[in-house]
Amino acid sequence: MLRFILPSVVWTTLVIILSLVPSSNVSLDNFQFKGVDKIAHFIMYTLLALFWTIGLKRQNIYVGLRRFALQISVLGGFLLSVVIEFMQEYVVYSRSFEVLDLIANGIGCIFGIVLFKIIYKDSYK
Numbered sequence: 001m002l003r004f005i006l007p008s009v010v011w012t013t014l015v016i017i018l019s020l021v022p023s024s025n026v027s028l029d030n031f032q033f034k035g036v037d038k039i040a041h042f043i044m045y046t047l048l049a050l051f052w053t054i055g056l057k058r059q060n061i062y063v064g065l066r067r068f069a070l071q072i073s074v075l076g077g078f079l080l081s082v083v084i085e086f087m088q089e090y091v092v093y094s095r096s097f098e099v100l101d102l103i104a105n106g107i108g109c110i111f112g113i114v115l116f117k118i119i120y121k122d123s124y125k
Helices: 002-020 036-058 063-067 069-090 099-119
Strands: none
Touching (some): 063 069
């Protein structure tokens, strides 16, 4: 099972690290339009949901995980984003809670599932 979810675990770790590093260490000033961070959130959580869905669908040990992989990926990804936003507000200096980040993360999780269904339309039912 680990070999199927390892990419998901690695990506989740990367998302957590990037989200909790102080903002003084992350600069998106080279980009010329406002809201580029929301696009980054969308992409990170799209890939998070996609990787978790693929990993959970490919594992053969727990039928329940396989059956509910889409729901687990969306709800787990969104729950992770809520926890990270609260940690940014109360634990990490120079970061703050943003509702628009949560919206971008949630939409990204949903799009990750849509992308999974497009890519694997006939493989996993």
